Amino acid sequence: MSLREKIEDNSALVCVIGLGYVGLPLAVGFACAGFTVVGLDLDERKVKSLQEGKSYIQDVESDVVAALVENGVLRATSDYDVLRQVDAVFICVPTPFDEMKAPDLSFIISAAESIVPRLQVGQLIILQSTTYPGTTEEVIMPILERSGLKAGQDFHLAFSPERINPGDKTHGVHNTPKVVGGLTPRCTELARALLSRLFGHVHVVSSPRAAEMTKLLENIFRSVNIALVNELALLSERMGIDFWEVIAAASTKPFGFMPFYPGPGVGGHCIPVDPYYLSWKAREYDFYTKFIELAAEVNQDMPYHVVEKVSAALSDRGKALRGARVLVLGVAFKRDVDDARNSPAERIIELLLERGAQVQYNDPYVPRYRVGRDVFWREEVELESVPLTAEALAASDVVLIISGHTVYDYNWIVTQAPLVVDTVNATQGVPGRDAKVVRIGAPMPKPDHNLG
Numbered sequence: 001m002s003l004r005e006k007i008e009d010n011s012a013l014v015c016v017i018g019l020g021y022v023g024l025p026l027a028v029g030f031a032c033a034g035f036t037v038v039g040l041d042l043d044e045r046k047v048k049s050l051q052e053g054k055s056y057i058q059d060v061e062s063d064v065v066a067a068l069v070e071n072g073v074l075r076a077t078s079d080y081d082v083l084r085q086v087d088a089v090f091i092c093v094p095t096p097f098d099e100m101k102a103p104d105l106s107f108i109i110s111a112a113e114s115i116v117p118r119l120q121v122g123q124l125i126i127l128q129s130t131t132y133p134g135t136t137e138e139v140i141m142p143i144l145e146r147s148g149l150k151a152g153q154d155f156h157l158a159f160s161p162e163r164i165n166p167g168d169k170t171h172g173v174h175n176t177p178k179v180v181g182g183l184t185p186r187c188t189e190l191a192r193a194l195l196s197r198l199f200g201h202v203h204v205v206s207s208p209r210a211a212e213m214t215k216l217l218e219n220i221f222r223s224v225n226i227a228l229v230n231e232l233a234l235l236s237e238r239m240g241i242d243f244w245e246v247i248a249a250a251s252t253k254p255f256g257f258m259p260f261y262p263g264p265g266v267g268g269h270c271i272p273v274d275p276y277y278l279s280w281k282a283r284e285y286d287f288y289t290k291f292i293e294l295a296a297e298v299n300q301d302m303p304y305h306v307v308e309k310v311s312a313a314l315s316d317r318g319k320a321l322r323g324a325r326v327l328v329l330g331v332a333f334k335r336d337v338d339d340a341r342n343s344p345a346e347r348i349i350e351l352l353l354e355r356g357a358q359v360q361y362n363d364p365y366v367p368r369y370r371v372g373r374d375v376f377w378r379e380e381v382e383l384e385s386v387p388l389t390a391e392a393l394a395a396s397d398v399v400l401i402i403s404g405h406t407v408y409d410y411n412w413i414v415t416q417a418p419l420v421v422d423t424v425n426a427t428q429g430v431p432g433r434d435a436k437v438v439r440i441g442a443p444m445p446k447p448d449h450n451l452g
Contacts, residue, residue: 267333330403
């Protein structure tokens with residue numbers, strides 16, 4: 001039976017390498033669509049959790065995983081030999097950058113090298129990990145062809161970027177359109193056929209490079225626009241303008257405007273990383289992405305501005321940052337998620353520690369959080385989320401809101417805390433905030449010394 005026939009009757013065996021925030025939803029999605037799926041990950045804790053029917057990712061329900069495992073359509077393993085038996089392989093491993101902001105493809109390369117001795121004639125390999133244009137053809141293909149099999153003839157190769165948005169209850173794998181580009185028209189068609197069994201719409205592009213660039217465009221678009229509002233927020237502070245009011249007003253325009261919001265910096269698995277992937281690759285062509293790099297620089301500077309904002313707010317109340325008790329609310333990279341990868345909270349906490357502050361944090365979604373082991377704070381520090389109590393709020397010199405989780409009662413927090421620095425406008429509409437809440441993108445309030 002051909003691979004196309006297996007795809008059409010759901011008998012194709014699918015393997016997902018990398019069971020993180022991208023891979024696990026994909027594996028569960030294909031299993032729910034009627035395919036038998038094997039999840040492959042070297043992290044034995046993830047494998048054990050899935051074998052027990054438990055999810056470790058907020059967006060994937062354990063009840064769903066348990067039912068799929070019990071029905072035998074989803075299993076997990078750390079043994080790469082399972083690849084000898086499968087028809088399609090998705091590579092969903094991390095693609096971080098190193099300390100010098102250069103792409104780190106070690107996880108992709110390791111996955112590809114592990115496929116080589118197990119690659120079968122007729123298999124379909126789809127890379128999903130975000131990377132620079134050319135990775136599929138210049139890095140993955142030569143590695144896989146060490147097997148003696150030729151890409152586009154003996155096996156099929158394509159790139160299809162992930163579009164996972166952690167915490168998004170509206171857009172998931174079933175209703176988010178997919179983009180795919182294959183090495184050959186046949187590769188593209190097989191990848192499209194498989195993806196269309198799960199995704200409502202699959203948009204075909206001419207090559208893996210076009211698909212790789214598509215993903216970078218999507219995230220760089222967000223990075224640049226976030227940088228724009230971050231820069232305007234800083235200007236608005238100096239001009240005595242509430243920039244949040246300005247955004248709300250501009251958002252009433254029904255065309256030609258899309259609201260983006262300032263904050264403490266950018267985080268997650270894509271926006272802080274992707275601009276550097278393209279900038280690095282562009283240098284090969286004697287091209288320098290000044291606009292993109294400037295946006296990354298603006299966003300990267302926001303944690304420093306937050307710390308200065310905290311210091312200024314304390315100073316206005318006769319307190320120094322050194323020795324101050326700072327309670328951080330939320331270390332996830334955005335509100336209502338358990339994903340703390342590349343969160344601006346990391347740099348903010350390190351800078352606060354470097355300035356001599358005493359830092360604690362609370363996050364209902366992130367029970368432990370590590371910072372340090374870098375040039376900003378040499379020592380590795382593992383913090384544990386402290387209970388959010390009236391006593392903890394009152395004992396702090398300043399409460400710093402970073403993630404803006406909606407589970408927080410901001411009315412209560414503002415009432416109990418002596419001083420609040422709000423980086424995401426989470427306290428909007430809270431009575432009495434003008435006297436004790438300092439916000440990014442807004443004029444510094446005049447302190448009521450009777451409150452502190």
